[in-house]
Amino acid sequence: MEIAYWIVGGLLAVFYLYAGGKKVAQSQERLLPMMGWVDRVPMPLVRTIGALEVLGAAGLILPPLTGILPGLAVAAAVGLVLIQVGGIAVHVSRGEARLIGLNIVLLLTAAAAAWLGTTWH
Template sequence: MNVALWIVSGLLAAVALVGGITKSFVPKAKLAAQHGGEWTEGASVGFVKTLGVLEILAAAGLILPAAVKIAPVMVSVTAICWVLLMIGAMITHRRLGQGKLVMVNLVYLLLAVFIAWGRI
């Protein structure tokens, strides 16, 4: 079980890190031009960058507390926060008629639920 939790945490952390770096450092106009990034057209630059920073922090929060054994419960807290973020992403993508992205977000949500449950 512990190995599965580490694998899932690593995968989800990688997703969060890539998404966070993209939102933090890629210009908003370029994001809006990509498939799946259309939601940024109606969002401020500050909001997009803030989401990016939160995703980078989530990547760290999914790995570091358990790895260094300091406040390992924070992994579960981070995973629950990721669930909330994915609910917002699902709502946003659904409004834009992007059903495939809703399903991708659902998979990420379920992975986060597994981590939150397993690391309690």
């Protein structure tokens, strides 16, 4: 189970480090073609979501890697599940239910990471 966690957690961390980093660093105009929802969400909230994603990525990797409070990895994974619940809600509220496929995959993957994190530490 530990190997499975590292695979799932590592892939999630790479994704969220990239996506969160973009939200933190790029302008609304640069984000808009890939993330159409940023036109209706205040940029401070977009930046906050990005920072939470980056922190979630770090939380998936650093605690179990260092052995310091490895349970925080489970909390990070649950936090990423909640981010995707919010993402699904935003898409549905905008009439974009057809765009929630990636959100559902990320939600399920983060839920799997949370479960895997409870099985080995």
